[in-house]
């Protein structure tokens with residue numbers, strides 16, 4: 001899409017932003033339609049001839065050649081977007097530093113009052129706004145046009161921009177706070193800041209998780225307790241059986257943004273809750289919903305929130321150590337004219353972020369593997385709780401509409417933060433094979 005057209009579209013739709021607000025009417029209509037019935041493909045039906053590989057193929061073959069090409073294209077395009085996003089970020093940093101815009105932003109911030117933390121916060125706010133604006137072309141392509149091209153998005157441009165704007169405000173507050181905290185630590189402990197900085201960042205991460213379901217998610221979607229009915233009874237019963245308080249189960253109107261089905265566990269300490277989205281609720285069978293909810297309960301019971309926070313915190317410690325090592329080297333080599341004093345100078349934030357992004361880019365396979373292992377654990381926990389291998393396999397097939405179904409081993413290691421569709425169907429069919437005797441006959 002050419003730039004003039006994009007700009008024209010932006011102006012047109014931003015001016016009509018508020019015309020699109022009452023959006024969720026059709027989401028409620030969908031709940032009125034008849035429930036979806038789970039269909040088990042012929043080759044995957046239980047019986048004396050049941051074979052794990054045949055059953056797996058029977059599910060995999062539900063995806064037409066066209067659908068498979070489409071989901072491969074979408075997902076593989078995502079690999080390239082990670083590379084472009086990384087390079088684009090380096091370019092933005094280079095621009096902010098090389099033009100001395102970053103130094104000017106710092107000088108401007110230092111004109112406000114005498115407190116250094118305030119200077120840092122004001123610099124941080126400018127950095128987030130300008131960074132968001134400079135990254136906007138990539139954001140709008142990736143988050144809006146590409147999602148619509150693959151029919152994954154449901155929002156008008158105006159409504160999408162509204163969400164972007166809210167996201168920016170949240171980012172300003174939270175980003176401003178974390179930048180202020182980290183720079184406070186750097187100035188207090190210029191040599192060992194990366195150790196204390198990791199502690200502060202992890203504590204901040206826990207705080208954000210704690211407030212997220214209560215103060216942030218509701219800015220973008222409506223969260224409601226599940227309505228009375230057989231489905232709610234099943235889910236609540238599963239929750240009770242797994243020691244999860246029943247008032248920790250919610251649903252939300254994701255259909256205002258996306259056609260994707262999903263559910264999640266969010267929160268920390270007293271705010272932890274399991275939420276499923278209305279696409280899952282309205283467009284899939286009860287067996288599928290049960291299998292997804294059981295997976296989410298697995299995350300909850302296995303305490304993945306705390307464990308992942310610690311594991312990612314450890315990766316972050318290495319990342320900060322890398323910045324502590326690389327910042328001055330990069331500054332001495334390229335930064336004579338940037339007007340950046342040292343690592344404790346906020347004008348160096350674009351360099352700080354760029355060096356950290358190099359680390360996380362290289363660490364992509366490690367971060368993805370940490371998450372993928374937890375996801376596989378939740379899969380195993382979930383299938384034991386729900387006892388719905390076919391529901392689980394069906395969901396895996398639905399998710400494969402936008403996640404490449406059969407990646408190579410290296411591809412999976414680098415890019416997958418969940419088990420692939422193929423691996424999930426295979427796991428479910430293996431479970432089914434080992435539990436054949438306890439299945440109701442004729443299924």
Ligand SMILES: [Zn+2]
Pocket residue numbers: 295296299375378
């Ligand atoms: Zn999960």
